[in-house]
Amino acid sequence: MKFKKITTIAAIAAGLGLTLTACSNKTATNTNGKKNKGTVALITDGNGVNDNSFNESAWNGFKAYGKEHGLKQGNNGYQYFQTSGASEFVPNLEEAAKNFDVVYGVGYQLKDSVASVAKKYPKKNFAIIDDVIKGQKNVVSANFKSNQAAYLAGVVAAYTTKTNVVGFIGGAHGDIVDLFDAGFTKGVNDTAKKLGKKITILNQYIGNFNSSDKAKSIASAMYAKHADIVMHAAGGAGNGLFQEAKALNQTKKEKDKVWVIGVDIDQSSLGNYKSKDGKKSNFTLTSVITGVNIATKDIADRAYKGKFPGGKNLQYGLDTNGVSITRGYISDKAWKASRTARQDVIKGKINVPIHPSK
Numbered sequence: 001m002k003f004k005k006i007t008t009i010a011a012i013a014a015g016l017g018l019t020l021t022a023c024s025n026k027t028a029t030n031t032n033g034k035k036n037k038g039t040v041a042l043i044t045d046g047n048g049v050n051d052n053s054f055n056e057s058a059w060n061g062f063k064a065y066g067k068e069h070g071l072k073q074g075n076n077g078y079q080y081f082q083t084s085g086a087s088e089f090v091p092n093l094e095e096a097a098k099n100f101d102v103v104y105g106v107g108y109q110l111k112d113s114v115a116s117v118a119k120k121y122p123k124k125n126f127a128i129i130d131d132v133i134k135g136q137k138n139v140v141s142a143n144f145k146s147n148q149a150a151y152l153a154g155v156v157a158a159y160t161t162k163t164n165v166v167g168f169i170g171g172a173h174g175d176i177v178d179l180f181d182a183g184f185t186k187g188v189n190d191t192a193k194k195l196g197k198k199i200t201i202l203n204q205y206i207g208n209f210n211s212s213d214k215a216k217s218i219a220s221a222m223y224a225k226h227a228d229i230v231m232h233a234a235g236g237a238g239n240g241l242f243q244e245a246k247a248l249n250q251t252k253k254e255k256d257k258v259w260v261i262g263v264d265i266d267q268s269s270l271g272n273y274k275s276k277d278g279k280k281s282n283f284t285l286t287s288v289i290t291g292v293n294i295a296t297k298d299i300a301d302r303a304y305k306g307k308f309p310g311g312k313n314l315q316y317g318l319d320t321n322g323v324s325i326t327r328g329y330i331s332d333k334a335w336k337a338s339r340t341a342r343q344d345v346i347k348g349k350i351n352v353p354i355h356p357s358k
Helices: 012-024 054-069 087-099 108-119 148-158 173-197 212-224 235-249 292-304 332-346
Strands: 040-043 080-081 102-106 126-127 139-144 165-170 199-204 229-233 259-264 270-273 280-282 284-290 315-316 323-325
Touching: 012 102, 012 165, 040 054, 040 087, 054 080, 054 102, 054 292, 087 102, 087 108, 102 108, 108 126, 108 139, 126 292, 139 292, 148 173, 148 229, 148 259, 148 284, 148 323, 148 332, 165 173, 165 212, 165 259, 173 199, 173 292, 173 332, 199 212, 212 229, 212 235, 212 332, 229 235, 229 284, 235 259
Parallel strands: 040 080, 040 102, 102 126, 126 139, 139 315, 165 199, 165 229, 229 259, 259 284
Antiparallel strands: 270 280, 284 323
8 A cells, every 4th residue: 555645846856856866876787797687666756765665665675686686776776766746756767767677656646657658668667556557568567455464454453452442544535545444344343243242443534645643633532432453554644643652652551552553564663662660562563564575576576587467467465475464462362363364365265345335
C-alpha cells in the first residue's frame, strides 16, 4: 500500500532537483568499463527511500538484487531518483529510462506518468507498484493480496484483546485500503466467533494519507472507548497513531499498555517507549507486511534472465511471502492460531474479501 504525502517545491527547483539527484549519486562500472546487464532504477514519491514504507521496502529489494548479481549503486547498477513532487515524476522517469534497463514507479500516484513514459520508450521496461497499467507490453504491474495478511492481523488482535474492543484507522477510502479493512475485520470476526467472544471493531477514516494530527485524534478517541489494539492503513498519517499510543502508554504500567498494528514494513521501531513504572517496552504488536522488496527483486531477477513479465499483473500473496505479518510481540497461542489461519487461506479454506461489507 503506497499512500504518501507529496511535498511541492518551487517550479525551478524541479529541474534542479533532478540534476542534483543524478549527479550526487556514484556511478558504478564493471571491471571492463562496459555497461552492466540488468540495471534498474527506482522513482520515489515525495518521501524518499527512508520513508518507513513502500519506497524503503522497494529500495531494500534493489539492494538485495544488486548484491546477488554483483551490481553496485549508481548509473551502471541500481539507483533511485528522489522525487519532491508530482511535477518531477515524468522528468525523473525519462532520465532513468535513458540509462537503465528496468524503471520502477512506486505507488498509484505514478501510474499515469509511468504509462506515458513507457510509450515514449518502448524498448525499455517499466514496472508500476501497487496499481495496474493495462495494454502496454513493456510495463508490468505488481500488486499485493494485503487482505490476506490483514486477516492474520485480525486473528492476532482477537486473541490478544483484553477489552474486546479493537480499532481500524484508514487513510482515504479506495480499493487498496479496502483490502486491509476487509481482511482485518473478517479476521477479528471469524476468530471472535471461534473463541466465543463479542468484539467491537471501531472503524474510522482520516480522509487522506498525510494528516498525522487527525490520526492521533482518532486514535485518542478509540483508546478512550477502551480499544486496546488499533491497526492502521494510513501511510504516513499513521505516525499519529504511534504518537498517541506512546503518549498514552507512558502514563500506564507496562502490563496495561495499548497496542498498535503497523503496516507496509516492520514498524516495531516506532513502538519503543518507557512505561510509567520505568520499564522499557514496545507496543507494536505486529505489522502487516507488504513485500514490495519481494516484488521489486522478483521483477528485476526475471528481467535479468530475459523473461521480463511485460503486460502482466503480478499478484503477491501469502503463498509467495509477498504479504505477511511479523512475529512482533504476539503470544505463542495467538501466533500458532495465525499460522493455522495462514495455511487455511493459502489452501482456499478461508476466503478473505477484498472490500468491507457495507
